[in-house]
Amino acid sequence: MTFTHTVRPRYAEVDMQGVVFNAHWLTYFDEACTRYFASLGFDPKVTFFEGGTFDVMVVKATLEWKGPAGFEDEVAISVRADRIGDKSFDIRFSASVEGRHVCEGVITYVSVKPGTKETRSIPAVLRSGLEPSLEREPSL
Amino acid sequence: MTFTHTVRPRYAEVDMQGVVFNAHWLTYFDEACTRYFASLGFDPKVTFFEGGTFDVMVVKATLEWKGPAGFEDEVAISVRADRIGDKSFDIRFSASVEGRHVCEGVITYVSVKPGTKETRSIPAVLRSGLEPSLEREPSL
Amino acid sequence: MTFTHTVRPRYAEVDMQGVVFNAHWLTYFDEACTRYFASLGFDPKVTFFEGGTFDVMVVKATLEWKGPAGFEDEVAISVRADRIGDKSFDIRFSASVEGRHVCEGVITYVSVKPGTKETRSIPAVLRSGLEPSLEREPSL
Amino acid sequence: MTFTHTVRPRYAEVDMQGVVFNAHWLTYFDEACTRYFASLGFDPKVTFFEGGTFDVMVVKATLEWKGPAGFEDEVAISVRADRIGDKSFDIRFSASVEGRHVCEGVITYVSVKPGTKETRSIPAVLRSGLEPSLEREPSL
Numbered sequence: 304m305t306f307t308h309t310v311r312p313r314y315a316e317v318d319m320q321g322v323v324f325n326a327h328w329l330t331y332f333d334e335a336c337t338r339y340f341a342s343l344g345f346d347p348k349v350t351f352f353e354g355g356t357f358d359v360m361v362v363k364a365t366l367e368w369k370g371p372a373g374f375e376d377e378v379a380i381s382v383r384a385d386r387i388g389d390k391s392f393d394i395r396f397s398a399s400v401e402g403r404h405v406c407e408g409v410i411t412y413v414s415v416k417p418g419t420k421e422t423r424s425i426p427a428v429l430r431s432g433l434e435p436s437l438e439r440e441p442s443l
Numbered sequence: 444m445t446f447t448h449t450v451r452p453r454y455a456e457v458d459m460q461g462v463v464f465n466a467h468w469l470t471y472f473d474e475a476c477t478r479y480f481a482s483l484g485f486d487p488k489v490t491f492f493e494g495g496t497f498d499v500m501v502v503k504a505t506l507e508w509k510g511p512a513g514f515e516d517e518v519a520i521s522v523r524a525d526r527i528g529d530k531s532f533d534i535r536f537s538a539s540v541e542g543r544h545v546c547e548g549v550i551t552y553v554s555v556k557p558g559t560k561e562t563r564s565i566p567a568v569l570r571s572g573l574e575p576s577l578e579r580e581p582s583l
Numbered sequence: 584m585t586f587t588h589t590v591r592p593r594y595a596e597v598d599m600q601g602v603v604f605n606a607h608w609l610t611y612f613d614e615a616c617t618r619y620f621a622s623l624g625f626d627p628k629v630t631f632f633e634g635g636t637f638d639v640m641v642v643k644a645t646l647e648w649k650g651p652a653g654f655e656d657e658v659a660i661s662v663r664a665d666r667i668g669d670k671s672f673d674i675r676f677s678a679s680v681e682g683r684h685v686c687e688g689v690i691t692y693v694s695v696k697p698g699t700k701e702t703r704s705i706p707a708v709l710r711s712g713l714e715p716s717l718e719r720e721p722s723l
Numbered sequence: 724m725t726f727t728h729t730v731r732p733r734y735a736e737v738d739m740q741g742v743v744f745n746a747h748w749l750t751y752f753d754e755a756c757t758r759y760f761a762s763l764g765f766d767p768k769v770t771f772f773e774g775g776t777f778d779v780m781v782v783k784a785t786l787e788w789k790g791p792a793g794f795e796d797e798v799a800i801s802v803r804a805d806r807i808g809d810k811s812f813d814i815r816f817s818a819s820v821e822g823r824h825v826c827e828g829v830i831t832y833v834s835v836k837p838g839t840k841e842t843r844s845i846p847a848v849l850r851s852g853l854e855p856s857l858e859r860e861p862s863l
């Protein structure tokens with residue numbers, strides 16, 4: 304089952320072309336990821352503010368826009384793991400408005416020791432949280 | 444009855460002091476005002492994007508911070524009319540976190556002809572929407 | 584002599600009305616204040632990041648818009664002290680585009696012990712930096 | 724010769740980890756691209772606001788972070804064409820702080836008829852502006 308987070312673009316986030324300015328998508332995806340982690344049982348305040356069982360750094364992001372999203376649209380962002388390595392993992396974000404695909408993003412997070420920039424293996428508790436959302440080839 | 448809109452500050456909106464950076468409060472209040480207008484029956488997309496029965500320009504804003512709000516806080520913003528003149532009105536925003544008052548704002552909006560900067564009297568339909576929220580001296 | 588900082592609004596900061604969205608003015612004034620403090624000899628990185636001889640919290644802000652500023656405008660923001668009390672002071676920001684007044688702001692800062700929210704008297708070194716910009720009644 | 728634009732991250736743009744929040748890099752690169760176009764002789768206000776000889780839409784962006792950039796850093800962003808197709812082109816942004824590489828971005832722009840979302844071939848005047856910055860294999 305895929306986790307979905309909904310965002311309604313603010314007036315301030317829409318540019319003169321009448322669409323959400325591109326940079327805000329990274330903020331929307333960050334918010335969606337925070338809620339995804341919360342849905343896995345990781346309290347965001349504890350995890351990212353007070354120093355919890357894991358922490359991550361964003362090292363890469365790829366975004367592709369498929370169509371416009373604007374003021375007052377209800378943007379549904381589905382979130383799932385796309386790759387889980389030893390020290391890093393990819394989260395795939397797929398945003399749509401009323402079933403129309405508007406933006407796709409893949410963000411690579413590196414696992415770090417909380418409060419540091421020291422990379423380390425993804426903790427087992429995080430790995431087992433992410434795994435169920437990994438899309439797999441259908442087995443025969 | 445006072446209209447209330449809830450905002451959860453994003454990670455991106457919290458600064459190095461661990462609190463919501465001051466400018467974002469104007470964005471939160473703008474979002475709260477949009478939802479307030481929606482609650483009065485004015486569709487925001489029609490009103491502010493396609494040109495509806497009224498339009499407004501912000502001409503003044505006063506904000507006072509009473510305490511910190513940070514990442515993952517549930518910020519409840521109450522919204523009500525504070526003054527209704529001929530061509531302008533004030534909206535009062537009162538933000539709290541778990542009952543703790545964190546920020547107070549008063550924003551002055553000037554009524555303009557939709558799609559222009561030409562001021563005009565507040566349309567009757569907007570005036571009658573705002574009036575019920577005006578705080579009044581208790582009658583004897 | 585008044586300190587002036589120049590800002591060129593970004594495409595991302597201009598809304599569907601073709602003007603800088605109101606919240607960004609607090610960010611512009613914050614940037615202008617940082618540069619003003621730098622001009623007084625207070626290195627911003629040391630002062631606001633590493634813990635310097637003073638620190639401040641914003642407790643109040645009043646903004647008045649006089650006219651539009653938009654994409655690619657050169658916004659000149661003059662900065663000066665407007666009031667210097669014992670524990671707090673006001674900075675006045677006056678923004679213009681090609682001599683046309685577009686936005687006026689007054690922000691109240693409270694002096695705090697660096698790294699804390701504990702108020703304290705404005706340090707002498709900061710007070711003497713601010714004082715020359717205080718506007719005074721012309722003497723006879 | 725490569726065009727370079729310098730950005731100094733604002734206090735508001737730095738997050739609780741003490742680094743520029745990832746989304747702001749797309750805003751920095753957008754600002755750098757605007758200045759790059761200006762350096763090629765395309766007035767940004769005319770081009771992107773009033774409808775000039777060309778207009779573009781962002782359809783893809785890839786960012787890779789190499790190291791931290793924070794408050795008061797001088798971020799030098801070099802800008803050059805990385806690919807020029809028939810209807811789209813890629814711009815490569817390379818950001819460094821004191822010679823230290825901090826962020827790399829490639830953004831794909833699609834040429835559209837000004838004021839529309841209708842794609843069309845890159846106008847000759849834009850193509851000839853972009854070409855000199857295209858990196859080429861060294862000739863023997």
